[in-house]
Amino acid sequence: MSRPDPLKVLTVCGVGMGSSLMLRMTAEDVLKRMEVPAKVEATDVSSARGMQADVIIGQGMHTEAFEGRAPVVVGISNFMDKDGLQQQLTEAFEAQGWLEPQP
Amino acid sequence: MDAFTNVLEFLATNIFSEVAILIGLITMVGLLLQRAPIEDTVAGSLRAAIGVIVLFIGVDVFVEGLVAFQTIVASAVGLEPPTATNTLADFLGQHGGSVALIIALGFLLHLIVVRVLGTRYVYLTGHLLFWISVVVAASLVQVFGDVGQWTLVAVGSIVVAAYWTIQPLALAPLMRRVIKSDDWGFGHTSSLAAWMAGTFGRFLGDRERHDTEQLRLPKQLSFFKDVNVSTALVIAVILLLAAAFADPTVLAEQATTYNEDINPWMWTLIASLRFAAGIAILLFGVRMFLAEIVPAFKGISERLIPASRPALDAPTVFPFAPTAVMLGFVSSTIVFLVFMGIFAAAGWFVLVPPMIMLFFPGAAAAVFGNAVAGWRGAVLGGAINGTFLAVGQAVTWGLLSDTAPELATLADPDWYVITWLLLGLGSLTQGLGEAGIWVVAGIIVVAFAAWMTVLKRRVTTSDAALTGEAPFARPDAAPPTTGSSGATRRDQRSER
Numbered sequence: 001m002s003r004p005d006p007l008k009v010l011t012v013c014g015v016g017m018g019s020s021l022m023l024r025m026t027a028e029d030v031l032k033r034m035e036v037p038a039k040v041e042a043t044d045v046s047s048a049r050g051m052q053a054d055v056i057i058g059q060g061m062h063t064e065a066f067e068g069r070a071p072v073v074v075g076i077s078n079f080m081d082k083d084g085l086q087q088q089l090t091e092a093f094e095a096q097g098w099l100e101p102q103p
Numbered sequence: 104m105d106a107f108t109n110v111l112e113f114l115a116t117n118i119f120s121e122v123a124i125l126i127g128l129i130t131m132v133g134l135l136l137q138r139a140p141i142e143d144t145v146a147g148s149l150r151a152a153i154g155v156i157v158l159f160i161g162v163d164v165f166v167e168g169l170v171a172f173q174t175i176v177a178s179a180v181g182l183e184p185p186t187a188t189n190t191l192a193d194f195l196g197q198h199g200g201s202v203a204l205i206i207a208l209g210f211l212l213h214l215i216v217v218r219v220l221g222t223r224y225v226y227l228t229g230h231l232l233f234w235i236s237v238v239v240a241a242s243l244v245q246v247f248g249d250v251g252q253w254t255l256v257a258v259g260s261i262v263v264a265a266y267w268t269i270q271p272l273a274l275a276p277l278m279r280r281v282i283k284s285d286d287w288g289f290g291h292t293s294s295l296a297a298w299m300a301g302t303f304g305r306f307l308g309d310r311e312r313h314d315t316e317q318l319r320l321p322k323q324l325s326f327f328k329d330v331n332v333s334t335a336l337v338i339a340v341i342l343l344l345a346a347a348f349a350d351p352t353v354l355a356e357q358a359t360t361y362n363e364d365i366n367p368w369m370w371t372l373i374a375s376l377r378f379a380a381g382i383a384i385l386l387f388g389v390r391m392f393l394a395e396i397v398p399a400f401k402g403i404s405e406r407l408i409p410a411s412r413p414a415l416d417a418p419t420v421f422p423f424a425p426t427a428v429m430l431g432f433v434s435s436t437i438v439f440l441v442f443m444g445i446f447a448a449a450g451w452f453v454l455v456p457p458m459i460m461l462f463f464p465g466a467a468a469a470v471f472g473n474a475v476a477g478w479r480g481a482v483l484g485g486a487i488n489g490t491f492l493a494v495g496q497a498v499t500w501g502l503l504s505d506t507a508p509e510l511a512t513l514a515d516p517d518w519y520v521i522t523w524l525l526l527g528l529g530s531l532t533q534g535l536g537e538a539g540i541w542v543v544a545g546i547i548v549v550a551f552a553a554w555m556t557v558l559k560r561r562v563t564t565s566d567a568a569l570t571g572e573a574p575f576a577r578p579d580a581a582p583p584t585t586g587s588s589g590a591t592r593r594d595q596r597s598e599r
Binding site for chain 2: 013014015016017018019021022024025041042043044045046047059060061062076077078079080081
């Protein structure tokens with residue numbers, strides 16, 4: 001499956017305005033570093049259930065509920081750890097075949 | 104001269120009193136400073152302004168739901184519902200412009216203080232930049248009445264800047280025990296409950312033996328993580344119970360105002376859902392304008408103070424002890440409900456369980472409690488938060504009755520303390536008229552300076568010895584060579 005362009009990414013947290021917003025900024029930096037065009041949006045877990053996304057990123061305790069709802073679901077534990085997130089995203093994108101040269 | 108006065112009057116009425124316009128403008132400045140493309144600048148400013156309008160609509164629905172809740176519960180326990188001469192919606196309508204200015208100027212002042220004093224943390228928890236400004240403005244207006252807008256804004260900015268600077272610093276030693284690094288600070292208004300849990304918890308046990316993460320909690324608890332769900336559920340249960348004991352005419356009256364033909368029981372269910380929906384809309388609005396403003400604030404602070412660390416929202420500590428999170432929420436909710444029962448029986452103010460504030464601050468306090476004392480500390484943290492919220496709500500509603508009493512039901516522990524402090528200082532200096540508010544500002548500046556001196560001394564001696572890292576970094580100083588892996592990682596990263 002080819003990678004959607006731009007990738008639609010959701011960062012989620014309980015209420016959707018504090019930590020998910022920080023995570024959005026971390027994710028934006030990481031995706032820029034990976035040279036993956038993406039549109040990142042922060043939201044709460046309730047709203048996220050009604051949204052379409054290619055990638056969902058959030059704390060493990062929230063992302064459990066999203067397994068299978070998006071091609072890539074990533075649970076993180078440190079909101080500021082860009083290297084860690086980059087590693088997780090790289091692995092997940094490789095599994096999807098999203099890191100091969102895009103047509 | 105007349106033309107000049109007219110312009111000023113026009114600005115005062117149409118810009119500085121209109122919070123949506125003002126937030127839109129602040130966002131625009133932020134986006135321009137980041138050199139965002141023109142289409143993003145326009146779109147971002149509009150989204151921020153719309154967010155404020157959505158917030159106001161949410162506040163309306165929430166306040167209406169709160170009134171219904173209090174009327175029914177008050178009738179069930181045979182009390183008069185609490186009265187107030189003003190509402191949060193009215194207050195934001197009148198003083199929302201001042202609040203927006205306090206956020207912007209207060210944040211700027213905070214950045215200057217961090218830069219000049221070389222403290223470590225820049226406060227980036229966006230919704231609390233907003234709510235603390237509301238709380239401070241409401242407290243000042245409550246005690247000093249209609250002072251000039253610029254006086255209110257200036258004094259308000261001083262108070263919020265002092266708080267945003269001190270709070271993450273005061274929590275820093277405990278925070279490092281929780282996250283085991285120094286990548287970010289704790290910037291949340293649950294700090295007093297978290298501090299108490301982390302300080303008094305250590306007498307209860309130790310983390311090694313009682314760590315919450317060795318416990319297994321029932322999986323069913325986890326749906327409470329969604330605060331929309333838990334709010335609707337808990338409010339519905341209490342409202343249905345109350346409806347069973349309430350005066351049927353009071354119940355019918357409330358139901359009729361919604362829909363003349365509706366069954367009163369069905370109305371209680373709808374009312375609970377509307378209450379939860381009001382909070383959801385309110386949060387959606389806040390989220391909409393924060394999504395635009397906070398990245399700008401972050402960009403500006405990173406440019407001005409490169410060595411600083413962000414102070415972040417409570418959920419950033421949750422991954423360090425997810426079981427403590429649930430334990431803290433449960434214990435804070437139980438303690439609150441027990442107080443609710445006791446207060447109702449004693450003929451006191453009718454409380455409303457604030458599920459969001461029982462969850463986030465309760466969970467944060469529990470994570471801090473767990474870090475020093477395992478599950479006992481976590482339970483203690485939740486209980487401290489539940490007590491704070493119950494007592495705080497009962498005491499503070501009446502204190503803010505001329506401005507925004509509903510703030511008492513949306514509050515975290517620090518909100519109450521800030522309110523009490525300002526009202527206390529204000530009542531001492533009230534006699535001085537408009538000079539009084541400046542005396543309050545002066546007292547806060549002096550207290551801030553004293554606190555900083557003590558903190559700096561204490562933290563640099565004892566804590567630096569513990570962690571091998573000086574917690575106060577000069578912004579222009581070389582990056583620390585020893586210390587947490589987080590700091591080193593971060594520095595390597597920026598070299599790339």
